[in-house]
Amino acid sequence: MQDTSEQFAIRVRDLVVAFRRHVVIDHLALDVRRGEILGLVGASGGGKSVLMRTIIGLIPRQGGEIEVMGAPINHDRATRSAAGRWGILFQQGALFSSLTVRQNIQFPLRENLMLSDALMDEIATAKLEMVGLKAEDGDKFPSELSGGMTKRVALARALALDPAIVFLDEPTSGLDPIAAGDFDALIKTLQKTLGLTVFMVTHDLASLNTVCDRVAALADGKIVAIGPMRELLQSEHPWVRAYFHGKRSQMLQPKAS
């Protein structure tokens, strides 16, 4: 008992999520190990975001069990308000547009901890610098940020309370390849420094290849394949084959000749 909860950050068993009669997640099982970066791939509209939102308790489930860091997750206030347990990077950043960058990062600190303003400023600046931004950027408003900066600020906010797990929803979507590569490197670095477990929904084949320790493929509401990238490339499942062996994925193929 002790070693399973020590070993796994997220355990999902027999999960069923349906909207009316439309079953999105169908008896799904998934384990995320502590300290790994897990990439989740799946068709657009195939339930990746639904799975992520169910794990963090935003969507009610019809059946199954979810455990995060050994604690059961339910669709209720208690789960959702368990701040500090996880940080979430939403796809569009979801920064509060009426607050400055610094206030955005301080928001979880201010709401959950009793800290002096001076220390809070120092922590916010520290987080900003850890995600590769400058202290001066803290006074900007979200509408003044570029796409890459928005993602970095959102990541800094997700990390504000030093959570053990971060959920990233398409972290590199909408970024140019250089910015996406930098962001991948940042995730890897922070994961090492802070000892994070990262659960990442992504379509970016390059980030799957470079930063993810394991990749899980979601199709037909189930995890049809899970393992390191090279194992998934050998998977025989038709959807996984189509995903990784399509025209766009040629660059990932080992050179035959």
Added chain:
Amino acid sequence: MATAPLLTATPSGDTLELRPGGSWTAANAATLERLSGDIAPQLDSAGIVKVDMAGVRELDTLGAWLLEKMSRRATSAGHRADIVGIADNYSGLIDEIRQVNRRTPAPVPVRNPIVTKLGEIGRGTIGASEDITAFLQMLGSLCIAILGVLRRPRSLRLTSLTYQLYRVGWQAIPIIVLITFLIGAIIAQQGIFHFRKFGADSYVVDMVGILVLRELGVLIVAIMVAGRSGSAYTAELGSMKMREEIDALSTMGLDPIEVLMLPRILALICALPILSFIGSMAALYGGGLVAWFYGGMGPAIFIARLHEAVSVTHFEVGIIKAPFMALVIGIVACSEGLRVKGSAESLGKQTTTSVVKSIFLVIVLDGLFAVFFASIGM
């Protein structure tokens, strides 16, 4: 798992040995801040500061920063600070934290308060003149759009116009009828109550009739429409602006004024006179009911008195104002919508501005019309 954080300081000769212990994590933030604050004065006096991390069981950014801050304080006082006993899994974090907060950001220059105030007044004045420019610009582009439609009647968006008419006209009827009915009833009740003192209660019909038809009917309806439909226009156009939908329209070679604003403003111009008429009738009906049940004046007498008291002129004076008020509400709502910037806050601000400004302008316009009608003797 989480244990209370500790910090023991043992001075030995010139060396101050710090032994942090327990969980140095955000969960214990308040305690940690107090602990590190208490120890700070001792750091200045000690020659060598030695931090032994062996006792730390958990460490996160906050804890690491507090430790780093202590060692920086000692270093800046010209002493040596050594950190020993760092667990392997935290060495990366501590190295990272050593890099942050190194550069002090440039101080914000302090401005003269009088200059700041003058600047604000100046900006306010420029803002007011910009408002007038924006209004005139919108009026101008609307006229151009109308001319375009007159030249090519097929370019009028009939579907959109009908839909907007349904929204701002048909759907507004219940609330307009309810409000004006109540207003008419209240005026009649107050009139009867006070006029009765000097036996003039039959003149209540004159008062209700003239007041409602000339002024209140159209004014109340215009204010209601500004709050109900003007705000909706601003919010709609504002969020379309935020999501670049208006830019998308322009790049397809379409004029946003013609596609989005013209149908909306035309719908308002058509709907407001109709709503004013319905509202006036509801107010008269409310007044009549109160006169009957509260003042004891039967419907037949009420209608006969009304017939004598009001003429078509009164009705015309009221209803002529309606399209102009609709135009003002529509232009203000649309131009405020187009001024929305990227944030949710700006959307809320422009919507508020739109409602406040259009109600203000509607009342000002009503006053101007009163002067005009008085001078031409209507």
